Amino acid sequence: MNDRLDETVVRACRDGDKAAYAELVKRHYRHVFALCLGVLGNVHDAEDVAQEAMLKGMLNIQKLSKGEQFEAWILQIAKNLCIDFIRRRKRVKPLASEQVMQPRQLTKENHDLEQAVRRLPQELRLPLVMYYFDKKNAKSIAEELHISHSGACQRIRTARKELHKFLTERGQDE
C-alpha cells in the first residue's frame, strides 16, 4: 500500500513536481534518521547525515527507476553516507572545541546513558534504536537487517546486557 503510494509520488518527482519530494521526506525522513542514529550513535551526526541523504535522494531521483523501492533506496543512500562519515571521523580526530560543544542539557543519567549507547558496537546499537525509537518488534528488525528472528532477539538481548555493563562500570568509577 505504502509502496504503491511511493511509486506515484516518485513519478511526480521525476516529472519535476517539487512539492512531491517533500511528501517523500515526510514519509521517510524519520526512518532515515533512525537508521543514521543507529549506525552513528550521535543525534547531531545523525541529523546531518540524514539530511544529506534526503538531499542526495532528491538530486538523484531521476535515477530511481522503480518508485516502489524508494524506501530501500533512500536507506541504502543513508547507509553509505554513514559509512563514509565514519571513515572520515576515523581519519580526523575531533577538535577539543567540538568536544566542549556537546550539549549538556540532558540530565546526568541521560548523559551516561547516551555515552553507553554510543559505546555499543554498531551491530547492537542499530537494533536497539530500531526497537526503542522506531518502535519495531524483533520480527521487523530481523526483516530490515536481513537477519534471522532469533538473531534479532539475540542482538537486542546482548545490547541490553552490554548497556547494563557499561552503566554499572561507570557507576563504580565515580
Added chain:
Amino acid sequence: MNSECKKIRDQIADLISGILSEPQVQALQQHLDECSACRDYARALKQEDELLAEFFAKIETNMTDREEHVLKAISRSGLSEQSDKLSIGRTIMKSRIIKLSAAAVIIGAVMLSIHLWDKSTPSAYAFEQTVEAMQGKRSFHIQTYFQNRRKDEFWAEYDENGKVIRYRQEEGKGRYGPYVTLWENDIRTTYHPDGIKMISRVGNTEPELEEFDPETAAKEIYEHVAAGRAIMEIQKPSPYAGLITINVTRKDRPLRQVLLVDPDTKFVTRIDNYWDADGEREFHKGIELLEYNQIIDANMFSPEFPEDTITIDQVSQEVGLAQADMSNEEAACETVRQALEAWAAADYTKAGKLFGGAPPELLLTERYSSLQPISIISIGRPVPIQNIKPVFRIKCTYEVEHDSQVKTVSPTFTVIAVDGQPGRWYVGWWIMHTDLEVDAQDSIVKGTIVPGEKVGDYTLGMSKDDVLKSLGKPNNIFYEQETYTLHNLPRKYYMCFEGGISFLIVDGSVKGIGVGEPFYKFTNGLGVGDSEQDIIQAFGDDFQLYESKWKDFLIYKDKGLTFEIHKENRTVIEINVSRSG
C-alpha cells in the same frame, strides 16, 4: 554467579523485550523468587528500559523541527530546475558536507566569503559550484602523476549510491606493456605483460580508489577550507588559458595544491599536490581528470588478453597452505618449504597450488624450470614487509641442475596471505633472483648507472641534442598536463624513449635520468627488478620514504637517487638519477 543465573539473565533481558514465552516466564519467576542477585539484575534492567524509552522519547520531541529543517533545505535547493548560484552554495553549506562545531561554522562562513567567492567577475565562480557539479559521480577516467611524470591511468564506474561497480588500472610501462588491474563483483584480475594473469577475490577496493577519486578530493579540499585548515585563492590572471586556477595552501601540513577548473562544466580538471618534504624539495603528486560521468567503453573492463596467457586462479579453487595454529611467520616458512619440496619432487599440481594456484604449465616454462630445486639446503628467516596485508620475504638456498652441473642458488620468495581465503598463504610466482640468468633479456646490460653522474653513455648536463642523436625520436614529450613535439619545446620537459629510459630536460640540458628497465645496472649489479631489501642493504638506510597507495619511493637525496618500489612484490620499478644534494 552460577551457570543457572547466567542463563536466567539472558531470559531477564528477553523478558524486558517481551519476547519470552509463557512457560519461560513462569520458570523465570520461580528463579527470581529464590535468587536475590537475579532479582536485582531484573530490577536494574527494567529501570534501564525505562531510561532508554525516555531517552529516545526526548530525541523524538525534536523530530518535527528536524523534518522542517530538511524540507527547507530541499525547497531551497530546488528540484531539477537550475537555481541561482548563490543558493547552490547555501544548500551545500546547510547540507552535511562537513561536521563542524558552531564556532567552526562561523569561522568557515567568514573564510568562504573571503576566499571562495570570486567577486571580481560578473559570472562569479565559487568552489561550491565545483563540489556541487561533481557530486554523485557515476564514472571517471583519470591519469595520475608523480614528480610530474605520468604514472597510472584509471577508469572507474559507480552506482547511484556512489559505490564502485568496476574499475581498470593501467600501471606503468613494463617491458612488454602496462600492468592492468581490473576489478568487478569482488573479483580482481591482474594482468602482467609477461603473459600471466591472476584472478583473486577482493572485496572492498574503495579505499584504494579513494585517493584518486576527484569527487572526494574536491569535497575534502572544500572541507579543509571551510574548517579553516586551508586557504584558497583564485589566481588572477590564470596561467592556464581557459581554465580557472585555484591555489590552496594547507595550514596544518606542508602541502600546497593547485587546482584547475573548467569554467563551463565546473569540474576540476587537474589537481596537483606539492609536498614540501624538507624545506627545499617538493614532492609532486597529481591527478588529471580526462573524463567525468562519461560512458566508458565496456571493453575497457573486459579486455581480451593474449591467447597464451597463463591464468593463476584464486577464485574457483582453494590455493596455498592453511595456517592452522601456526604463527604468520611459521606459516610463511612452511608454505615456501612445502612448495619447494613439491616442486623438487616434480609434483607440479601440489607445487602450483602452493604457488598461489599456478597451473603446472607455468612451472614447466623455461623461466621456472631453470630454478627447479633438486635438494633444499635452507629456508631463510621470514622478513615482514610493510603492506596493507601480511607479506613476508624469505631467502631460500637450494641446489639446482644447470647445464648438467649442480649449482647452489639463493632466490628470494614472497609469501602472501591469499586474498579472499582467510588463513591461507601462498608463494608469489615472481621470484627474485640475481645469481642466475632466469631471463635472457636481463643479461643484456647496456650500461652502468653512476649516481649523481650518468646512466650508460648519458650524463647529467649533456645537451638534449646529443641525447636525440644517440636515441632517435622520443616516444613521448610532456610536462605537467601538456604534451609537446620536438618543434615546440618548453623550458622544462620530460622526454621518454624506447627501452624505458627517460630524461628531464631544463634549458636544453639533462637534469635527470630515469631508468624503468633492467638494461642499466649499478656497478654492484643492482637495477630495476631487484628487491627493496637489496637496495637498502647496498645504499644504506639514510633515505626518505614517500608512500603512495600503489608504490613507495625511496629517496636518497645526498646521492641524487630515487627508487620507485612496487607495493606488492617490493621490487624496484624505476630508478631516477639526478645531481646529489
